[in-house]
Amino acid sequence: MSTTTSLYTPPVSCAVDPGLAHRRATTAVTVRGADGTPLADADVVVEQTGHEFLFGNIGFELVEHATALASGEAGSEHDRAFAERWLDVFNMATMPFYWGTFEPSEGEPRTDELMTASRWFQDQGVLVKGHPLVWHTVQPKWLLGKPLEEVERLQRERIRRDAGGFAGVIDIWDAINEVVIMPVFEAEENGITPLARVKGRVEMIRMAFEEARAANPNATLLLNDFDMSTAYECLIEAVLEAGITIDKLGLQSHQHQGYWGREKTLRILDRFSRYNIPIHFTETTLLSGEPMPKHIVDLNDWRVESWPSTPEGEERQADEVEEWYRTLVSHPQVEAITYWGMGDRGMWLGAPGGLVRTDGTPKPAFDRLRSLVKDEWWTAPTTLRTDAAGRVDVSGFRGGYRVAAAGASAPFTLGAGAEAVEVTLAPTR
CATH class of the missing domain: 3.20.20.80 (Glycosidases)
Structure with missing residues (x-):
């Protein structure tokens, strides 16, 4: 990888956002097991799979x-x-x-x-x-x-x-x-x-x-x-x-x-x-x-x-x-x-x-x-813990994601305006 000094300088126009808040989102994800029961008080791994x-x-x-x-x-x-x-x-x-x-x-x-x-x-x-x-x-x-x-x-x-x-x-x-x-x-x-x-x-x-x-x-x-x-x-x-x-x-x-x-x-x-x-x-x-x-x-x-x-x-x-x-x-x-x-x-x-x-x-x-x-610009895999209702807050760059636990996983989308998402885990192939 190049080690030269970057030409990049922070944007000054009000039209741009160097923090990229417009590329990020936060969503409450309810994780359910294969039987539909919320996965309460459990560790889950959330990872990004694609960009919006x-x-x-x-x-x-x-x-x-x-x-x-x-x-x-x-x-x-x-x-x-x-x-x-x-x-x-x-x-x-x-x-x-x-x-x-x-x-x-x-x-x-x-x-x-x-x-x-x-x-x-x-x-x-x-x-x-x-x-x-x-x-x-x-x-x-x-x-x-x-x-x-x-x-x-x-x-x-x-x-x-x-x-x-x-x-x-x-x-x-x-x-x-x-x-x-x-x-x-x-x-x-x-x-x-x-x-x-x-x-x-x-x-x-x-x-x-x-x-x-x-x-x-x-x-x-x-x-x-x-x-x-x-x-x-x-x-x-x-x-x-x-x-x-x-x-x-x-x-x-x-x-x-x-x-x-x-x-x-x-x-x-x-x-x-x-x-x-x-x-x-x-x-x-x-x-x-x-x-x-x-x-x-x-x-x-x-x-x-x-x-x-x-x-x-x-x-x-x-x-x-x-x-x-x-x-x-x-x-x-x-x-x-x-x-x-x-x-x-x-x-x-x-x-x-x-x-x-x-x-x-x-x-x-x-x-x-x-x-x-x-x-x-990629959200690294993160281990999070669900609450008693199986919910976990996910923040990151907007796009495709996967949540996984105990050999099962489910995809979901982190997008603008999505206040809540529900997923049901299925065995990972």
């Missing part, structure tokens, strides 16, 4: 591993170790539903492969998210040349097919991605930008949200963008005025040109918190190598043969990761942070932005983040 806060990462890197396991293969030693590290820290996986790679040939989507991988994550207790249902980039070539009416029909069908087909496994989606630039996008020809020019941004968003909700009424839908300017604020306001419900607000934070810093991050949080919509930082990248030059406008334009991680960069990345996560977790409006790739292998743009090196060894940033998530 969503510490996410992309699941792209583990799709092949998960499908191999499903077919009875053991998987490589590298992939097994990678998966173990991934699952040790993260509890939400974003899966790749880019239309052009998900359905490279019309009518032949990779549904079985992504369903298998998504179910594997779900079996590990991980919340699975789909990204995205509508986007103008990574579009299928077979969509080009079709009339706009046909493009819209196919896009609507695609949303319904995937939001509905994965319901119960994936119930949270980036419904539409990067709409601010969508109608004026010129970097590559695609079938969606012309449709966005005709329909307009708000109606594109309406289409995505209404079709996804019709296919899966229980879905949580995000509006997601990288544009942190007032243009995104204006779009959000127009969407809300149009009567479209945004469940969560997605903010991208790829920091290839340098770390935003705490002050800029808090300014962005102040601006986007005013809508009172829970915020998800959907795509975070922090580099352990040299930053991309500031004059690059479109990050995709920066292509180099080699972009190495360096010892100095890794120490800097660890400090930035710590400050970044502390700042966001301390803000009550933030519900989720998704880091955009755990490993350098296959990283977007070849950037050294992973938390694990190409050889599979963890960088200091991985150790720093794990220490935050599983040590500092």
